[in-house]
Amino acid sequence: MDPRPGEGGEAAMTRPVKCRFCQVPLHRAADRKADEFVWVDARGGQTGPDPDLAHLKPDPYAYLAALAERVVTGTGRGRRVDHAAGREYSALKVRLQSGTWHTHWPDGPGPRHPGPVPECCGWPALLRPSGWYCRQSGKALAQCGVA
Ligand SMILES: [Zn+2]
Numbered sequence: 548m549d550p551r552p553g554e555g556g557e558a559a560m561t562r563p564v565k566c567r568f569c570q571v572p573l574h575r576a577a578d579r580k581a582d583e584f585v586w587v588d589a590r591g592g593q594t595g596p597d598p599d600l601a602h603l604k605p606d607p608y609a610y611l612a613a614l615a616e617r618v619v620t621g622t623g624r625g626r627r628v629d630h631a632a633g634r635e636y637s638a639l640k641v642r643l644q645s646g647t648w649h650t651h652w653p654d655g656p657g658p659r660h661p662g663p664v665p666e667c668c669g670w671p672a673l674l675r676p677s678g679w680y681c682r683q684s685g686k687a688l689a690q691c692g693v694a
């Protein structure tokens with residue numbers, strides 16, 4: 548493995564970037580398994596809890612149950628339906644099923660590689676932790692165009 552592209556790429560990725568969803572500072576890390584650069588928080592996680600659901604802590608399901616009780620109150624002629632609570636209940640139920648977390652996403656384009664970016668097949672090459680890759684063929688630059 549040629550260490551130069553990785554070193555250059557990681558050194559370039561030091562500008563502070565925040566998550567556009569939860570505002571935590573993010574930094575670039577190399578996911579060696581997927582061979583991709585990823586955004587991680589201070590704990591090294593690629594995901595975080597959704598900030599707009601913070602008021603549901605500590606138990607979002609208890610909040611949901613309390614909400615359900617508010618939707619219909621009373622019986623007979625005293626029966627009342629709280630449509631706003633009903634809408635909130637439906638929306639929250641879906642959120643809790645699909646997950647109340649998000650993948651951190653940078654609030655800006657992120658740092659750029661400082662050195663010259665090689666080209667292959669007419670496109671700027673893609674920098675991965677293990678080196679440069681051709682965007683057209685997906686092969687490592689040294690392998691691209693080699694029959
Ligand atoms: Zn985030």
Ligand SMILES: [Zn+2]
Binds near residue numbers: 668683684691692
């Ligand atoms: Zn190529």
